[in-house]
Amino acid sequence: MIRAALWLFVGVASLVLVCVCAEENAQDERDVPPGVNHADHLENDSTGAQILSVVIRGVADRKKFEEIRKEIYLDVLTTSKWAVDILVQKSSLDYTKHLLKSADLEFKVLIEDIQKQMEAENPPESKESLSRSSLRGHGLTFDRYHSVDTMYQYMEYLNRTYSDFVKLEDIGTTAEGRTLRVLYISSGQPNRKAIWIDGGIHAREWVASAAVLWVLSELTEKRERLPEEMRELDFVVMPMVNPDGYEYTRARRSTRLWRKNRAPVSSACAGVDVNRNFEHGWGGHGTSGEACRDTYRGPRPASERETQAIVNYAAKNIPKIQGFLTFHCYGQYILYPWGYDKILPEDHADLQRVGEIAAQRIKEVGDVNYTVGSSANLLYPAAGGSDDWAKSKGVKYAYTVELRGPGYPGGLNSFFLPPEQIIPSGRDAFEIVRTVAEAIVLQPS
Numbered sequence: 001m002i003r004a005a006l007w008l009f010v011g012v013a014s015l016v017l018v019c020v021c022a023e024e025n026a027q028d029e030r031d032v033p034p035g036v037n038h039a040d041h042l043e044n045d046s047t048g049a050q051i052l053s054v055v056i057r058g059v060a061d062r063k064k065f066e067e068i069r070k071e072i073y074l075d076v077l078t079t080s081k082w083a084v085d086i087l088v089q090k091s092s093l094d095y096t097k098h099l100l101k102s103a104d105l106e107f108k109v110l111i112e113d114i115q116k117q118m119e120a121e122n123p124p125e126s127k128e129s130l131s132r133s134s135l136r137g138h139g140l141t142f143d144r145y146h147s148v149d150t151m152y153q154y155m156e157y158l159n160r161t162y163s164d165f166v167k168l169e170d171i172g173t174t175a176e177g178r179t180l181r182v183l184y185i186s187s188g189q190p191n192r193k194a195i196w197i198d199g200g201i202h203a204r205e206w207v208a209s210a211a212v213l214w215v216l217s218e219l220t221e222k223r224e225r226l227p228e229e230m231r232e233l234d235f236v237v238m239p240m241v242n243p244d245g246y247e248y249t250r251a252r253r254s255t256r257l258w259r260k261n262r263a264p265v266s267s268a269c270a271g272v273d274v275n276r277n278f279e280h281g282w283g284g285h286g287t288s289g290e291a292c293r294d295t296y297r298g299p300r301p302a303s304e305r306e307t308q309a310i311v312n313y314a315a316k317n318i319p320k321i322q323g324f325l326t327f328h329c330y331g332q333y334i335l336y337p338w339g340y341d342k343i344l345p346e347d348h349a350d351l352q353r354v355g356e357i358a359a360q361r362i363k364e365v366g367d368v369n370y371t372v373g374s375s376a377n378l379l380y381p382a383a384g385g386s387d388d389w390a391k392s393k394g395v396k397y398a399y400t401v402e403l404r405g406p407g408y409p410g411g412l413n414s415f416f417l418p419p420e421q422i423i424p425s426g427r428d429a430f431e432i433v434r435t436v437a438e439a440i441v442l443q444p445s
């Protein structure tokens, strides 16, 4: 009796305390209390908060999960065909686990203590490393996550040092006044085909930008070591699509899991999910019309400065651009369109084949498994993504890549990927870029 009363108390408390947050697949438009920006996810002190991955073995499990959601608010971070990852504050942990167990839903603890994970995520820079950086002419390293300023300093350094084949271009400004930048890497030959590479469209996915910067360093500083097919192409690299959002996730621990940009969209909430803001299929499945949601699609297609910058720049360079690779985390997926619905493009067999070759190479180099498939079929339908937009404009090899996450050797993880995984993630990204380059060079034009 006392036990039952205790559960009831914890249950009621969790209703009050659990952050009512948006989810990737925002089909459930539950009302949320006004005045709270639910996409923050974390509290000031998240000691003991965990990320649980609930195993979904089929329709029955999905149904049971939805039943629990009717009972308590669950903060869903990501969802796929096989699992739903939820963030649970310490205050409601016992009750949530109890409900999952009672429903016979299997779950794994991905992150034991979010606070501890955040503290270990980015160790302070050593004096030695700082003095080395002044010798190098930039502060970028691959053993920690850096500020947007340091990323841009590195891009300026490359522009200065390799001015014969590298060109820095400013392609827009964000709502908070930060510059949006790309580096154009030329093959030195006129009329070459090109690959677009970007990262960081979702603020909390830190390793996406770090891995793209690693690829950038290979494409420039190690140019003489590149395989032949890569030297035949041009590249456009945008390591940081969403600098306002990224700096917001760095500003304080309570906002580490912010996903959107920081555009002032309503009096209650800020931010648009830039990867739901592209024109193709805009407003469809997996998007929200409510400004406080993580998947808020914005007031109209391409309303956001980040979207406009990409669309304007890339459109100028299509049909030259034949590969469009946008890096995210996590989950180890190589995904191709369509994302807006469970339908496939005509040339899906080519996209599947090239994706599988890349996955095989990553397995050989990094000993991790990437799953290949269309976004809507493998994860969930989500409209207004940049890869769908690129594909709709005729870019053949358009992929969204979800980098390392749960299951990489050595432990389970999520958005909090330890910095020692930056270079291995960069290597994964590089194998995908290389494979797509090869497919473009070899394909009959």
Ligand SMILES: [Zn+2]
Residues within 6 Å of the ligand: 202, 205, 328, 329
């Ligand atoms: Zn993402």
